[in-house]
Amino acid sequence: xxxxxxxxxxxxxxxxxxxxxxxxxxxxxxxxxxxxxxxxxxxxxxxxxxxxxxxxxxxxxxxxxxxxxxxxxxxxxxxxxxxxxxxxxxxxxxxxxxxxxxxxxxxxxxxxxxxxxxxxxxxxxxxxxxxxxxxxxxxxxxxxxxxxxxxxxxxxxxxxxxxxxxxxxxxxxxxxxxxxxxxxxxxxxxxxxxxxxxxxxxxxxxxxxxxxxxxxxxxxxxxxxxxxxxxxxxxxxxxxxxxxxxxxxxxxxxxxxxxxxxxxxxxxxxxxxxxxxxxxxxxxxxxxxxxxxxxxxxxxxxxxxxxxxxxxxxxxxxxxxxxxxxxxxxxxxxxxxxxxxxxxxxxxxxxxxxxxxxxxxxxxxxxxxxxxxxxxxxxxxxxxxxxxxxxxxxxxxxxxxxxxxxxxxxxxxxxxxxxxxxxxxxxxxxxxxxxxxxxxxxxxxxxxxxxxxxxxxxxxxxxxxxxxxxxxxxxxxxxxxxxxxxxxxxxxxxxxxxxxxxxxxxxxxxxxxxxxx
Amino acid sequence: xxxxxxxxxxxxxxxxxxxxxxxxxxxxxxxxxxxxxxxxxxxxxxxxxxxxxxxxxxxxxxxxxxxxxxxxxxxxxxxxxxxxxxxxxxxxxxxxxxxxxxxxxxxx
Numbered sequence: 188x189x190x191x192x193x194x195x196x197x198x199x200x201x202x203x204x205x206x207x208x209x210x211x212x213x214x215x216x217x218x219x220x221x222x223x224x225x226x227x228x229x230x231x232x233x234x235x236x237x238x239x240x241x242x243x244x245x246x247x248x249x250x251x252x253x254x255x256x257x258x259x260x261x262x263x264x265x266x267x268x269x270x271x272x273x274x275x276x277x278x279x280x281x282x283x284x285x286x287x288x289x290x291x292x293x294x295x296x297x298x299x300x301x302x303x304x305x306x307x308x309x310x311x312x313x314x315x316x317x318x319x320x321x322x323x324x325x326x327x328x329x330x331x332x333x334x335x336x337x338x339x340x341x342x343x344x345x346x347x348x349x350x351x352x353x354x355x356x357x358x359x360x361x362x363x364x365x366x367x368x369x370x371x372x373x374x375x376x377x378x379x380x381x382x383x384x385x386x387x388x389x390x391x392x393x394x395x396x397x398x399x400x401x402x403x404x405x406x407x408x409x410x411x412x413x414x415x416x417x418x419x420x421x422x423x424x425x426x427x428x429x430x431x432x433x434x435x436x437x438x439x440x441x442x443x444x445x446x447x448x449x450x451x452x453x454x455x456x457x458x459x460x461x462x463x464x465x466x467x468x469x470x471x472x473x474x475x476x477x478x479x480x481x482x483x484x485x486x487x488x489x490x491x492x493x494x495x496x497x498x499x500x501x502x503x504x505x506x507x508x509x510x511x512x513x514x515x516x517x518x519x520x521x522x523x524x525x526x527x528x529x530x531x532x533x534x535x536x537x538x539x540x541x542x543x544x545x546x547x548x549x550x551x552x553x554x555x556x557x558x559x560x561x562x563x564x565x566x567x568x569x570x571x572x573x574x575x576x577x578x579x580x581x582x583x584x585x586x587x588x589x590x591x592x593x594x595x596x597x598x599x600x601x602x603x604x605x606x607x608x609x610x611x612x613x614x615x616x617x618x619x620x621x622x623x624x625x626x627x628x629x630x631x632x633x634x635x636x637x638x639x640x641x642x643x644x645x646x647x648x649x650x651x652x653x654x655x656x657x658x659x660x661x662x663x664x665x666x667x668x669x670x671x672x673x674x675x676x677x678x679x680x681x682x683x684x685x686x687x688x689x690x691x692x693x694x695x696x697x698x699x700x701x702x703x704x
Numbered sequence: 705x706x707x708x709x710x711x712x713x714x715x716x717x718x719x720x721x722x723x724x725x726x727x728x729x730x731x732x733x734x735x736x737x738x739x740x741x742x743x744x745x746x747x748x749x750x751x752x753x754x755x756x757x758x759x760x761x762x763x764x765x766x767x768x769x770x771x772x773x774x775x776x777x778x779x780x781x782x783x784x785x786x787x788x789x790x791x792x793x794x795x796x797x798x799x800x801x802x803x804x805x806x807x808x809x810x811x812x
Binding site: 276277279392393406430432435436437438439498501504505507508511515522523524525526527529532533534535536537538539540541544545548550553554556557558560561562564570571573574575576577578579580581583616618622634635660 | 753
């Protein structure tokens with residue numbers, strides 16, 4: 188819709204960019220952005236405007252403001268991964284996905300906040316502080332929250348965004364950009380998408396290039412897409428997918444960008460409900476919503492059947508071992524010699540490395556490196572690492588069997604509950620939280636399958652709850668088509684944020700979801 | 705079984721990262737305990753899976769130089785350099801042994 192507005196001249200790219208930048212300033216308390224590239228963005232907007240005037244657009248994304256998670260390399264813009272290890276690091280190149288967006292005229296507003304090195308499920312463990320969920324300040328949340336005492340101010344009540352792409356999710360949710368890039372290794376795009384009420388797409392592993400995405404787990408990482416509606420996600424996907432010679436784990440099949448049909452008849456659809464996703468700790472609210480969604484499909488004529496993915500509960504354990512092992516390896520590059528933080532310790536190479544890493548990494552990162560090294564020890568390799576790889580195959584096979592039984596798409600909850608208050612979240616440590624929160628999203632990464640969070644409804648506390656669809660490998664079109672149909676049925680409400688209303692009655696209000704397609 | 709101090713020291717040497725405090729050691733203990741659940745799964749006859757794309761041929765491009773010559777940009781990010789070299793402190797000096805180092809593990 189905003190793309191149409193740009194084309195018709197109702198708003199210009201520079202106006203749009205300025206409004207977003209100004210909204211970013213008024214929503215600074217969300218701490219969604221680490222770096223705002225104001226000058227560069229305005230310059231990009233001006234160039235886009237020239238193209239609009241000359242009628243030579245680079246594509247539907249021309250002039251659209253976007254944000255990128257701070258673990259993607261961006262040339263000339265500081266890239267920190269929310270870690271002391273990379274504070275001040277300015278990459279000499281753009282990640283492929285960033286380059287693709289820029290080549291299509293998108294306006295890069297800035298880099299968003301995350302958990303340090305994308306390790307976490309709350310976006311609370313980065314060196315720039317936690318990200319606040321915009322819904323904490325929404326009319327919907329405020330009217331449902333009962334102040335516990337007179338002295339308690341609204342400041343302490345704010346809820347987390349989920350993670351680790353919390354900054355990106357918050358940026359999209361608070362209307363400061365029209366799309367954002369996240370990353371997804373265990374659910375890091377879908378989890379904050381669910382908590383912030385936005386669409387979070389995890390593409391099939393191998394579809395989108397990871398070149399320039401600072402790696403966590405090479406065999407599971409994928410760039411994630413966060414938008415306010417499913418159609419927008421499809422547009423961004425269309426711009427990003429495809430083989431990249433710089434990333435040999437991208438498949439070589441030809442990718443054709445697609446437009447999503449508006450499904451009216453779902454009678455040929457078969458939806459699978461994996462019973463193991465009724466995980467311990469799943470809130471009764473979400474369980475009810477999941478059930479309601481299944482009925483929605485049933486009543487519309489689709490075939491809804493229960494399926495079983497028996498190894499689901501081992502997915503988190505498996506992830507824990509494989510992730511820490513790959514992290515131990517991937518983090519070895521941070522030694523202070525070529526980039527990043529370097530300690531003043533000068534006695535020997537090893538002691539300099541050790542001091543640099545001691546100073547640069549937080550507890551979570553160090554903890555995972557040490558655990559990973561433990562599992563990779565010669566005496567443990569077979570029992571832990573290889574064992575986990577075998578369990579991984581069993582998990583991937585579970586999905587294959589489920590899809591072979593005739594199911595097109597799986598429907599599951601995305602999170603166990605709505606967003607918890609920050610003060611509550613930090614009572615448990617990062618690993619415990621990740622273990623609990625990733626349980627519904629992790630298996631899709633294990634099997635490399637595409638998955639998407641679609642915001643479904645508001646909880647009793649006035650916070651977003653989303654549901655997840657998991658599709659077959661490389662069948663994003665089918666997955667997104669189903670997601671789009673579902674999105675249309677549920678009509679998720681727009682966030683009532685003072686700052687947004689104040690800024691932009693014109694551009695933002697008359698559009699239900701302020702999408703760009 | 706608890707992880708021995710020798711093992712913790714060994715890990716600190718391998719990882720070049722420190723446990724820092726008892727919380728760090730606890731963290732590892734809990735991690736191992738958690739990972740032990742894997743042994744409940746019967747993986748008889750199952751091959752380990754390295755990648756979900758194992759059925760496809762990995763893309764290998766031609767061994768031709770297509771880009772480079774960016775020495776200046778690459779050196780920009782390094783703190784210590786001399787001409788076109790990254791400068792490291794002397795190598796071949798192993799980390800001091802447990803007794804000689806200042807580490808949390810000393811007291812355990």
